[in-house]
Amino acid sequence: MEKTAKIWSDFSDRLLHFISSKIPNTEDAHDIRQEVFVKIHTQLDKLKNDAKLEAWVYQISRHVIADYYRRHYKATQDTNPALEVMADTSEQNLAYQQYAYCCLEPFIRELPEKYQQVILLTHQGHKQAEIAHQLNTSLSNVKMRFQRAKDMLKKDFISCCGYHLDAHGKLTGEQDCQRECKH
Known part of the structure; x- marks a missing residue:
């Protein structure tokens, strides 16, 4: 829990900026940031090298953003006809x-x-x-x-x-x- 709090302190603002550059809806960007930190917290034991923390955090962020777009476009039936x-x-x-x-x-x-x-x-x-x-x-x-x-x-x-x-x-x-x- 303490390590997750430190990661939140170090990356929260930068991640929100990164996510907001990919997700135009502010509320969704905040939700995605929260989802990213839940994944970080639950998967922290998978990080083997603390020197790669930043890359790992952004990798998780990109995955959550990609999942958002897949969910969003499937839900609206407005999928791109070749994306998958x-x-x-x-x-x-x-x-x-x-x-x-x-x-x-x-x-x-x-x-x-x-x-x-x-x-x-x-x-x-x-x-x-x-x-x-x-x-x-x-x-x-x-x-x-x-x-x-x-x-x-x-x-x-x-x-x-x-x-x-x-x-x-x-x-x-x-x-x-x-x-x-x-x-």
């Missing part, structure tokens, strides 16, 4: 999940049609074998198109939004979008 396709797991590709609703759809519309089709059909729940049959092409071709589409989208996020690739090829970083997004 881009994430391998709930903890990967956070750059796609955070604010992707702003740029992802325009980026998908800019893809060549054969790549657009694969991304959108995958999101609609079609298996890749079904997509291959529907598009009258091979399964390996569908898999290749899907991977190339993801690679093109990564390049778009890197050039427009200020993300970069981590050692595992996943987008990471803070959004610094060059587009005028309409939220």
